[in-house]
Amino acid sequence: KQEVTQIPAALSVPEGENLVLNCSFTDSAIYNLQWFRQDPGKGLTSLLLIQSSQREQTSGRLNASLDKSSGRSTLYIAASQPGDSATYLCAVRHSNYQLIWGAGTKLIIKP
Amino acid sequence: DAMVIQNPRYQVTQFGKPVTLSCSQTLNHNVMYWYQQKSSQAPKLLFHYYDKDFNNEADTPDNFQSRRPNTSFCFLDIRSPGLGDAAMYLCATSRDVASGRGLTDTQYFGPGTRLTVL
Numbered sequence: 001k002q003e004v005t006q007i008p009a010a011l012s013v014p015e016g017e018n019l020v021l022n023c024s025f026t027d028s029a030i031y032n033l034q035w036f037r038q039d040p041g042k043g044l045t046s047l048l049l050i051q052s053s054q055r056e057q058t059s060g061r062l063n064a065s066l067d068k069s070s071g072r073s074t075l076y077i078a079a080s081q082p083g084d085s086a087t088y089l090c091a092v093r094h095s096n097y098q099l100i101w102g103a104g105t106k107l108i109i110k111p
Numbered sequence: 112d113a114m115v116i117q118n119p120r121y122q123v124t125q126f127g128k129p130v131t132l133s134c135s136q137t138l139n140h141n142v143m144y145w146y147q148q149k150s151s152q153a154p155k156l157l158f159h160y161y162d163k164d165f166n167n168e169a170d171t172p173d174n175f176q177s178r179r180p181n182t183s184f185c186f187l188d189i190r191s192p193g194l195g196d197a198a199m200y201l202c203a204t205s206r207d208v209a210s211g212r213g214l215t216d217t218q219y220f221g222p223g224t225r226l227t228v229l
Contacts, residue, residue, distance in 0.1 A: 034217065043117075043201055044154070044220040089153060099218065101153035 002027045002094040006102035014110050015082055021075040021105045023090035028068045031093040035064050035075050038087045038104070047088075048075070080109045114138070115221035117202050123227045124192050132187040132224045134202030143185045144218065145177060146201040154201055160185060161207065189226075197228045 003026045013019050023033070032051045036044040048057045048064040050073070056065045063076040073090060087106045091099040116135045124130040134143065141162050146154035158167045160179045174196070176188040189196055202221040 036220075041199075041223075041225065043115075043222040044203075046217045046219065049217045091153075098156065103151075103153050 002030075002092060002100045004090060004092055004100050004102040006088075006090060006105050008105060009103065010106040010108070012108040012110060013080060015080060017080050018076065018078050019080055019107075021077070021088050021090075021107070023073040023075070023102055025071045025073075025092045025100070027094060028071055029094070030068065033064075033066055033073050034091045034093070034099070035062075035073075036089045036091065038089060040086075044089065077107075082109045082111050085109045115202055115204055115219050117200075117221035117224050119224060120222060121225050121227070123229060124189075125229050126194065127191045130189050130192055130226065132189075132200050132202075132226070134185045134187070134221055135183050136202075136204045136219075137183070138204055138206070138219060139182060140204035140206045140219070141182065142205045142207055143179060144203040144205075145175075145185070145187050146203065147196075148199045148201055148223070157187070192226070192228045194228050197226055199223045199225050 005024045007022050030052050032049055034049045035047045037047055038044050047062055048059055050057045050064055050066040061078040066073045085108050087104045089102055089104040091101045094100050118133050144159040145157045147157055148154040156168050157171045157175055158177055174190050178186045201223045203218040205218045206216045
């Protein structure tokens with residue numbers, strides 16, 4: 001059974017720092033992995049999607065990597081800003097339409 | 112802008128009183144999803160539609176039903192809400208990129224409807 005884990009559950013860093021969020025999954029047979037952002041009381045915004053054949057994807061200050069063999073993905077945020085404060089969730093597409101979700105990392109960027 | 116719209120954003124209902132949440136999309140995606148998300152938890156998939164084909168998750172309670180009258184609209188009906196059904200309900204859409212073989216592109220989410228049960 002595929003399980004997705006995100007560590008840490010919460011992270012607080014000063015503005016301007018580079019940071020890494022971690023996502024691990026137990027079964028390497030995935031179609032893709034997706035990182036989402038969720039602001040309090042809001043829906044989810046897709047940040048990056050990495051297909052199983054890819055190693056990384058970049059969008060602005062965000063870079064996501066995927067290592068299927070080790071069952072890990074990282075989301076790198078460069079030069080963090082207070083507006084980056086949110087909960088970040090990763091989700092793995094294990095089969096067909098089902099997404100298997102991590103519980104998220106709550107990120108706080110201190111001005 | 113193309114988007115996923117959910118109405119209402121906030122819904123209050125009484126214990127046992129049926130409620131319907133709506134979702135519409137302008138993306139023309141053929142797959143639509145309903146998720147339930149409780150505080151500080153990951154979203155939980157309730158069911159999804161591939162075109163008009165309904166796919167229920169095994170652990171979705173019978174209390175939850177769904178309708179998709181056309182490509183653009185999808186409804187979530189909660190027949191007899193209980194206190195445990197209070198949650199954020201998220202609608203999402205995606206595009207099938209593999210001709211029905213189950214591989215889809217990015218899921219796009221609506222802003223959610225927060226349901227309160229009194």
